[in-house]
Amino acid sequence: MSNATLKLRNISKTFIQGNEQLNVLTGVDLEIKPKEVVALIGPSGSGKSTLLQIAGLLDEPTAGEVYINGELCTGGSDNARTALRRNYLGFVYQYHNLLPDFDAAENIILPQLVAGTKYKDAREKALWLLRRLGLEERASHRPAELSGGEQQRVAIARALANTPQLLLADEPTGNLDPNTSDNVFLTLLEVVKETGLSALIATHNIDLAHKMDREVALKNGKLIDVRATNFISKGENFY
Secondary structure: OOOOOEEEEEEEEEEEEOOEEEEEEEEEEEEEOOOOEEEEEOOOOOOHHHHHHHHOOOOOOOEEEEEEOOEEOOOOOHHHHHHHHHHHEEEEOOOOOOOOOOOHHHHHHHHHHHOOOOHHHHHHHHHHHHHHOOOHHHOOOOHHHOOHHHHHHHHHHHHHOOOOOEEEEEOOOOOOOHHHHHHHHHHHHHHHHHHOOEEEEEOOOHHHHHOOOEEEEEEOOEEEEHHHHOOHHHOOOOO
């Protein structure tokens, strides 16, 4: 077994819609090494979210295997998958999904408490993350009192709170205006690199994808290594 943080082997996903069978993913293979940041690109409807759901153990593939740190994760119990997500994975979505009745710091503290961290340590970690993301002065503000970019930074901090080994992000800045999106995304990349995480980040932004270590694209259910095959220079458009 490789030392990959994430390994997807021969992943397929099929949905049944009425009398039709929709093959979203077909024999997808992917390895992400420790500290490697990979861009996942492809047009809307290509299966990016489905692939992230499977990699994040939130959905089971129709066929294939998911390994995290060499451990086979498919086919296990719900409790086993929940423990793996809590111990190894962090998630950032297009919509921040912050708890509206809790302030920024509390939104970051809560998942740490669930994982068994003492309150004092959880608060120190939350404030450190907010400071690193430029939000220290907003720690006591509730989501409704924060801008869209600030809310998404809090969501990023929450995803990093339990020190995951793998970050999965699904269009994490897709709901923001272009300038705010670029700033938040670059901050996300900086923090990921700084903390030594592996990451799989879905994005439509070509320039931001180019800043990552590698770019893989979904096309007709298959995964293509964009740079290795030089598809972009041949006129293919995966965005």
